[in-house]
Amino acid sequence: MSAHINFLVLAGGAGTRFWPLSRRSNPKQCLELYGSKTMMEQTIDRIKHQSSKAQRYLVYGDHLRHQFESSDALSIVEPSARNTAPAIALGALIADHFDEGSAIAVLPSDHFVGENEAFSSDIILAAELALTGMIVTIGIPPTRPETGFGYIKKGVKIDKGFTVEAFVEKPDFKTASQYLMQGNYVWNAGMFVFTYATLIHEIASQLPKMAAGLSIIKTALVEDPAKSWTDVSEHVLETIKTEFQNFEATSIDFGVMENAENIAVLPASFPWSDLGHWAAMSEVLDPDENQNINHRKSGETFFYNASDNVVSISSDRFVALVGVKNMVLVESEDAILLISKSKCQDVREVVAHLKKTNPNLI
Amino acid sequence: MSAHINFLVLAGGAGTRFWPLSRRSNPKQCLELYGSKTMMEQTIDRIKHQSSKAQRYLVYGDHLRHQFESSDALSIVEPSARNTAPAIALGALIADHFDEGSAIAVLPSDHFVGENEAFSSDIILAAELALTGMIVTIGIPPTRPETGFGYIKKGVKIDKGFTVEAFVEKPDFKTASQYLMQGNYVWNAGMFVFTYATLIHEIASQLPKMAAGLSIIKTALVEDPAKSWTDVSEHVLETIKTEFQNFEATSIDFGVMENAENIAVLPASFPWSDLGHWAAMSEVLDPDENQNINHRKSGETFFYNASDNVVSISSDRFVALVGVKNMVLVESEDAILLISKSKCQDVREVVAHLKKTNPNLI
Numbered sequence: 001m002s003a004h005i006n007f008l009v010l011a012g013g014a015g016t017r018f019w020p021l022s023r024r025s026n027p028k029q030c031l032e033l034y035g036s037k038t039m040m041e042q043t044i045d046r047i048k049h050q051s052s053k054a055q056r057y058l059v060y061g062d063h064l065r066h067q068f069e070s071s072d073a074l075s076i077v078e079p080s081a082r083n084t085a086p087a088i089a090l091g092a093l094i095a096d097h098f099d100e101g102s103a104i105a106v107l108p109s110d111h112f113v114g115e116n117e118a119f120s121s122d123i124i125l126a127a128e129l130a131l132t133g134m135i136v137t138i139g140i141p142p143t144r145p146e147t148g149f150g151y152i153k154k155g156v157k158i159d160k161g162f163t164v165e166a167f168v169e170k171p172d173f174k175t176a177s178q179y180l181m182q183g184n185y186v187w188n189a190g191m192f193v194f195t196y197a198t199l200i201h202e203i204a205s206q207l208p209k210m211a212a213g214l215s216i217i218k219t220a221l222v223e224d225p226a227k228s229w230t231d232v233s234e235h236v237l238e239t240i241k242t243e244f245q246n247f248e249a250t251s252i253d254f255g256v257m258e259n260a261e262n263i264a265v266l267p268a269s270f271p272w273s274d275l276g277h278w279a280a281m282s283e284v285l286d287p288d289e290n291q292n293i294n295h296r297k298s299g300e301t302f303f304y305n306a307s308d309n310v311v312s313i314s315s316d317r318f319v320a321l322v323g324v325k326n327m328v329l330v331e332s333e334d335a336i337l338l339i340s341k342s343k344c345q346d347v348r349e350v351v352a353h354l355k356k357t358n359p360n361l362i
Numbered sequence: 363m364s365a366h367i368n369f370l371v372l373a374g375g376a377g378t379r380f381w382p383l384s385r386r387s388n389p390k391q392c393l394e395l396y397g398s399k400t401m402m403e404q405t406i407d408r409i410k411h412q413s414s415k416a417q418r419y420l421v422y423g424d425h426l427r428h429q430f431e432s433s434d435a436l437s438i439v440e441p442s443a444r445n446t447a448p449a450i451a452l453g454a455l456i457a458d459h460f461d462e463g464s465a466i467a468v469l470p471s472d473h474f475v476g477e478n479e480a481f482s483s484d485i486i487l488a489a490e491l492a493l494t495g496m497i498v499t500i501g502i503p504p505t506r507p508e509t510g511f512g513y514i515k516k517g518v519k520i521d522k523g524f525t526v527e528a529f530v531e532k533p534d535f536k537t538a539s540q541y542l543m544q545g546n547y548v549w550n551a552g553m554f555v556f557t558y559a560t561l562i563h564e565i566a567s568q569l570p571k572m573a574a575g576l577s578i579i580k581t582a583l584v585e586d587p588a589k590s591w592t593d594v595s596e597h598v599l600e601t602i603k604t605e606f607q608n609f610e611a612t613s614i615d616f617g618v619m620e621n622a623e624n625i626a627v628l629p630a631s632f633p634w635s636d637l638g639h640w641a642a643m644s645e646v647l648d649p650d651e652n653q654n655i656n657h658r659k660s661g662e663t664f665f666y667n668a669s670d671n672v673v674s675i676s677s678d679r680f681v682a683l684v685g686v687k688n689m690v691l692v693e694s695e696d697a698i699l700l701i702s703k704s705k706c707q708d709v710r711e712v713v714a715h716l717k718k719t720n721p722n723l724i
Contacts, residue, residue: 020680300720304711318382318697318723320712323705327686329698335680336693338700343685349666350682358662361680 004102005127006095007047008088010190011040011060011068011109012078016351016362017277017344020335021312024362029110030067033275033295034284040109044072046116047107050123054228055102057095058109059087074229079241085255086210086247088192089203090240093214094229096196097221103127104199106192106252112284114271125160126193126266134264135194135202135257136161139186140272145176148276150188150253152265161266167258186267188253189274202260207250213243277344278328281310292321310341335361366464367489368457369409370450372552373402373422373430373471374440378713378724379639379706382697383674386724391472392429395637395657396646402471406434408478409469412485416590417464419457420471421449436591441603447617448572448609450554451565452602455576456591458558459583465489466561468554468614474646476633487522488555488628496626497556497564497619498523501548502634507538510638512550512615514627523628529620548629550615551636564622569612575605639706640690643672654683672703697723 015028022028029040037045040058047056056073061081068075076091092104105123113119126136139152150170155163167188171179179185204211220239226232248255257263273283281293288294290307299316303309306321310328313319321329326341339347354361377390384390391402399407402420409418418435423443430437438453454466467485475481488498501514512532517525529550533541541547566573582601588594610617619625635645643655650656652669661678665671668683672690675681683691690706692699701709716723 020682302712302715304708304715305705313698318716318720320382320697320699320701320715322699322701322708322712324689324700324702327689327700329691329700331698335682336675336691336698337682337684338686338689338691339682339684340686343667346666346684350664350684353664353666353682354680358680 008091011058020332082249084252103130112273118270130193138191151185164263210247279341370453373420382694444611446614465492474635480632492555500553526625572609641703
């Protein structure tokens with residue numbers, strides 16, 4: 001069986017952490033970091049059998065129109081970047097309007113999912129729970145004391161999951177280690193399933209300006225004869241543009257989830273990685289016998305006395321690594337990055353430098 | 363004053379240690395590793411004021427003809443590669459034939475010399491000593507316990523230098539440290555000054571086949587009307603080709619120097635580096651405040667939390683090094699090399715691999 005689900009894929013991420021491969025106009029979700037499809041294409045493939053094209057929405061900013069206009073999903077272009085809560089609320093309103101009462105699954109577009117069937121089963125479980133009036137987050141059971149993610153503290157067991165006792169900000173290492181040992185915390189991976197009715201109830205009490213704007217947009221949609229999102233009139237789009245700029249610019253976690261009633265968490269049963277930086281490539285690609293990751297379509301990489309490195313080469317030129325360990329070497333058409341694995345977060349320092357000196361490269 | 367000197371520049375070195383910049387057809391001496399001229403051009407510049415073009419000879423193999431044919435020196439193309447003794451003996455015979463009795467200075471073409479005036483003064487001193495019948499080597503006072511060079515043990519002080527007590531093979535680290543402390547050892551840098559009369563005396567006693575061949579070539583030269591090396595007849599060239607292949611294929615050190623009588627060493631008064639590998643670039647180029655060497659003509663290299671690295675980039679693309687230390691990163695048109703500074707000798711393993719798999723790249 002399959003629950004009645006609409007998918008809202010957040011596709012607007014900038015993803016500078018995969019610079020120089022990722023760029024403002026070609027962010028992480030548009031890269032083929034594993035497999036022969038982009039992460040966005042893989043995300044869509046993963047939900048295709050659970051939805052028609054009219055039930056799949058991508059939400060993103062205008063600068064990414066060239067990337068997704070012809071994808072196998074409908075596009076909702078944000079009038080401006082106002083964080084995740086406005087984007088999700090608008091998307092949920094639209095999805096619900098054209099498929100009333102359905103479960104709406106919010107998904108990132110740039111995460112790795114290891115087993116699509118397990119993912120689909122979890123989505124179905126979450127949707128069933130969502131249709132009972134819960135906001136359901138899918139949490140990732142932690143495998144390391146990660147300090148880069150928010151955590152969700154599980155409460156009591158309920159049918160198909162747990163209540164949420166608390167959303168917790170990124171912890172320090174000691175706290176993260178405790179969470180890992182205690183076993184009652186999961187990572188917040190930004191995956192939520194709910195009905196619009198449940199969401200608007202929370203928005204009404206927590207984000208009054210957004211609630212008012214959504215109400216005006218809903219009226220415009222109701223008065224519009226369009227039977228699908230692709231056919232709505234200029235008037236609807238103009239109304240969205242006008243109202244959206246008044247929405248509270250906040251994240252879905254902070255603006256809605258942290259204080260929501262009736263919130264549940266379902267521990268994921270699928271392998272997952274947020275692929276948050278270059279070093280994480282070792283979580284999604286098979287290494288050689290010396291734990292080197294070689295990410296390229298053509299050309300040879302020769303490793304000699306080299307171990308635990310990540311290489312990503314866009315050209316077909318010959319590359320040799322000799323006597324090096326824990327290095328990340330990336331070549332794009334117009335840049336080369338050499339960064340130590342443990343410093344991958346500092347790629348943002350390069351991007352910050354380029355913002356001032358050579359913005360064409362970001 | 364200036365002694366009467368002919369220069370014999372050994373230009374045939376393969377220099378795979380600067381791969382991927384150095385190639386079989388574009389070896390180290392043809393690279394601009396420091397300054398805006400190739401090492402060969404700088405070598406010629408260094409001796410220009412002490413010689414006419416007719417007194418400067420480059421000795422190399424046929425595969426380098428395209429590199430040196432139009433250089434400001436005369437070319438002696440070796441009929442085949444038979445190590446340094448045959449090349450030097452043939453070159454010395456030719457130089458002496460057209461400028462009889464002169465001092466002949468044998469120089470490498472791919473070493474760094476820091477002060478040209480000091481170098482010229484040393485050459486003059488060595489030439490004066492050579493004209494008294496000595497074979498004079500210019501030795502480099504060691505600055506570290508280097509295990510990659512042969513050493514020369516100084517004997518008693520003589521006018522302008524020392525007698526040579528022994529030529530010593532590459533020592534182990536402990537021995538090299540002792541040499542450094544004792545102070546009576548210098549590095550063998552492959553620079554020799556002698557007259558042909560002195561050299562042929564040694565060859566006659568140590569390398570009989572070479573002596574016989576040289577005698578036949580000398581006869582051909584004497585019978586030839588040419589007043590300069592560039593005008594010799596086909597018969598001379600054919601005679602050289604025939605006789606050269608019978609010369610003992612040995613090095614000048616092993617074949618001649620180690621057992622020579624009347625050999626002297628003059629400690630060099632100029633800064634010197636053999637630039638034996640990529641890490642040595644820090645000996646000849648000015649580092650930034652974090653001891654990074656940036657070898658490129660155009661484009662930016664951005665260092666962030668990076669120290670003691672060597673970067674050589676042929677293109678103008680942007681390069682960033684983040685959080686790395688003691689790395690060598692080299693980009694040529696068709697290859698990228700990442701090697702740790704302490705493993706620079708292992709670039710030969712890359713070349714050996716390519717010899718089997720992709721000889722176009724060496």
